[in-house]
Amino acid sequence: MLVHSRKAKWAVWTVFFLFFLPLFALPLLVVLGASFATNWSSVLPSGFTTGHYSAATRGEALQALTTSLVTALAASLLALVTGTWAALAAAALKKPYRTVLDALFMLPVAVPSVVVGLAILVAFSQPPFLLNGTRWIVIVAHTVLVTAFAHQSVSAAIVRLDPAYEQAAASLGARPSYVLWRVRIPLLLPSLTAAAGLCFALSMGELSATMMLYPPDWTPLPVLIYAATDRGALFAGSAIAVVLMAATLLVLLAVSRLRTKASYR
Amino acid sequence: MTSRLFWALPPVALLTLFFLYPLALVVQQSLQPDTGGTSVQPYADVFASEAFREALWTTVWLAVGATVGCLVLGFVLALIIAFVPFPGARAVSKFIDVFLSFPSFLITLALLFIYGSVGMANGLWTDVTGAAEGPFQFLATPWGVLLAEITYFTPFVIRPLLAAFSQLDTAQLEAASSLGTRAPRIIRQIILPEALPALAAGGSLVLVLCLNEFGIVLFTGAKGVTTLPMLVYSKAILESDYPGACVVAVVNVLISVGLYGLYRVVSRRAGA
Numbered sequence: 316m317l318v319h320s321r322k323a324k325w326a327v328w329t330v331f332f333l334f335f336l337p338l339f340a341l342p343l344l345v346v347l348g349a350s351f352a353t354n355w356s357s358v359l360p361s362g363f364t365t366g367h368y369s370a371a372t373r374g375e376a377l378q379a380l381t382t383s384l385v386t387a388l389a390a391s392l393l394a395l396v397t398g399t400w401a402a403l404a405a406a407a408l409k410k411p412y413r414t415v416l417d418a419l420f421m422l423p424v425a426v427p428s429v430v431v432g433l434a435i436l437v438a439f440s441q442p443p444f445l446l447n448g449t450r451w452i453v454i455v456a457h458t459v460l461v462t463a464f465a466h467q468s469v470s471a472a473i474v475r476l477d478p479a480y481e482q483a484a485a486s487l488g489a490r491p492s493y494v495l496w497r498v499r500i501p502l503l504l505p506s507l508t509a510a511a512g513l514c515f516a517l518s519m520g521e522l523s524a525t526m527m528l529y530p531p532d533w534t535p536l537p538v539l540i541y542a543a544t545d546r547g548a549l550f551a552g553s554a555i556a557v558v559l560m561a562a563t564l565l566v567l568l569a570v571s572r573l574r575t576k577a578s579y580r
Numbered sequence: 581m582t583s584r585l586f587w588a589l590p591p592v593a594l595l596t597l598f599f600l601y602p603l604a605l606v607v608q609q610s611l612q613p614d615t616g617g618t619s620v621q622p623y624a625d626v627f628a629s630e631a632f633r634e635a636l637w638t639t640v641w642l643a644v645g646a647t648v649g650c651l652v653l654g655f656v657l658a659l660i661i662a663f664v665p666f667p668g669a670r671a672v673s674k675f676i677d678v679f680l681s682f683p684s685f686l687i688t689l690a691l692l693f694i695y696g697s698v699g700m701a702n703g704l705w706t707d708v709t710g711a712a713e714g715p716f717q718f719l720a721t722p723w724g725v726l727l728a729e730i731t732y733f734t735p736f737v738i739r740p741l742l743a744a745f746s747q748l749d750t751a752q753l754e755a756a757s758s759l760g761t762r763a764p765r766i767i768r769q770i771i772l773p774e775a776l777p778a779l780a781a782g783g784s785l786v787l788v789l790c791l792n793e794f795g796i797v798l799f800t801g802a803k804g805v806t807t808l809p810m811l812v813y814s815k816a817i818l819e820s821d822y823p824g825a826c827v828v829a830v831v832n833v834l835i836s837v838g839l840y841g842l843y844r845v846v847s848r849r850a851g852a
Binding site: 317318319324327328330331334335338339340341342343345346348349355356357358359360397398400401404405407408412416419420421422423424425426427428429430431433434435436437438439455458459462513516519520521522523526527537540541544545549552553556559560563564567 | 594603672690767822839
């Protein structure tokens with residue numbers, strides 16, 4: 316509707332793909348291509364191999380995959396419970412309290428992840444809470460980082476919630492706990508699963524805070540990818556990166572299937 | 581009201597224990613040099629060091645440069661997706677969502693294969709010209725970080741813009757164009773004013789995210805590019821200088837939280 320002649324349209328689309336393909340599509344394709352190669356000194360990679368994948372699904376890398384999945388699962392569940400609780404509690408409060416609570420829970424987005432990592436490292440390396448060197452410190456850091464996103468998306472959904480349902484339930488004599496459990500939570504379910512997917516994806520790719528505090532026996536995938544590229548094993552690193560992307564996408568797909576299910580309820 | 585406040589207590593207690601108390605400890609430690617006692621000596625030391633001033637400058641100009649780049653590129657791309665739609669435009673916006681679910685350091689990893697010393701672009705150059713090495717050697721410089729940040733953060737501008745464009749009344753565009761107004765003028769006088777709140781909101785979010793970006797800089801592995809988050813990491817983990825790391829962390833938090841507060845005000849005004 317902005318450009319009318321056929322020629323001009325094609326010109327605009329050409330410009331679009333000249334930017335879009337090299338900037339956004341090429342990086343993902345390149346990582347995929349490199350994961351199957353042993354050498355890249357020309358336009359295309361050479362030396363086809365699936366060896367990086369058999370290495371990436373074995374031993375250290377397999378352990379890192381489980382570590383990442385367990386951490387992401389634990390962190391997103393904890394974040395979902397805390398974030399939803401906070402969002403529901405904030406929605407029930409009056410204006411000044413609500414603003415303060417919302418601002419508090421948004422703060423971890425604004426604070427650099429590296430600083431969150433440093434703060435948790437400093438706080439939990441000394442009594443009374445000694446978590447340094449255990450897997451819990453990684454899970455705690457990831458939970459803190461993703462809770463803000465869970466809180467934000469759930470409180471946005473609460474604002475859009477039609478109050479008529481809960482008012483009807485309450486007018487029929489339902490207790491507040493019953494209204495919460497049987498009316499509000501089911502209505503929020505689609506946003507809750509979407510928030511869970513977001514938290515999971517963020518935790519799977521978290522590198523900044525993890526680099527500050529991971530113990531040697533709890534190494535998530537991003538750290539392993541960094542270790543591989545740092546010692547020059549770029550192609551092996553790409554294979555692990557593809558495993559990371561595939562695992563994230565699979566879980567997101569499963570969650571979106573859940574979401575369509577949830578929206579029918 | 582009291583019982584409602586009581587219900588807000590458990591999440592606030594958790595946040596205090598796992599986030600606010602650790603942050604307070606960082607501030608406390610930034611005031612305690614290794615020699616003991618409480619003083620502002622760590623701040624004086626850090627502010628006086630050349631490395632800190634350089635990191636501060638690099639962080640700010642990279643973040644501002646990346647934000648401007650993302651705004652320009654994001655505006656042009658969103659404009660085409662929304663107003664010169666092509667078959668597959670929906671697939672493109674779906675792809676942008678997928679793109680956003682991947683970690684940022686993958687972009688730097690990919691750029692190593694595209695513009696690295698033996699990557700695609702240099703390989704093409706040496707194949708065609710027969711030269712010993714290609715002309716693309718910018719990856720280990722701040723320009724490599726800038727390119728990666730623009731690539732990764734542009735979708736953060738495109739998404740709010742597409743949302744804003746979908747609410748724009750197309751009758752205005754039709755009317756203007758039937759009266760013979762050319763596309764550049766329509767963009768300047770109709771679309772741009774409507775898009776301004778979304779641009780402001782997206783831009784300030786990208787600015788904060790760029791100030792805090794760590795993965796891209798770490799993967800670049802360049803000694804010449806040190807940003808504030810990178811300085812926090814290297815002081816704490818590589819040099820075990822915790823008071824120094826805490827000082828840099830406090831400065832970084834003040835800059836980011838200040839800008840993020842601004843972002844919230846702007847985006848609330850924009851209704852986003």
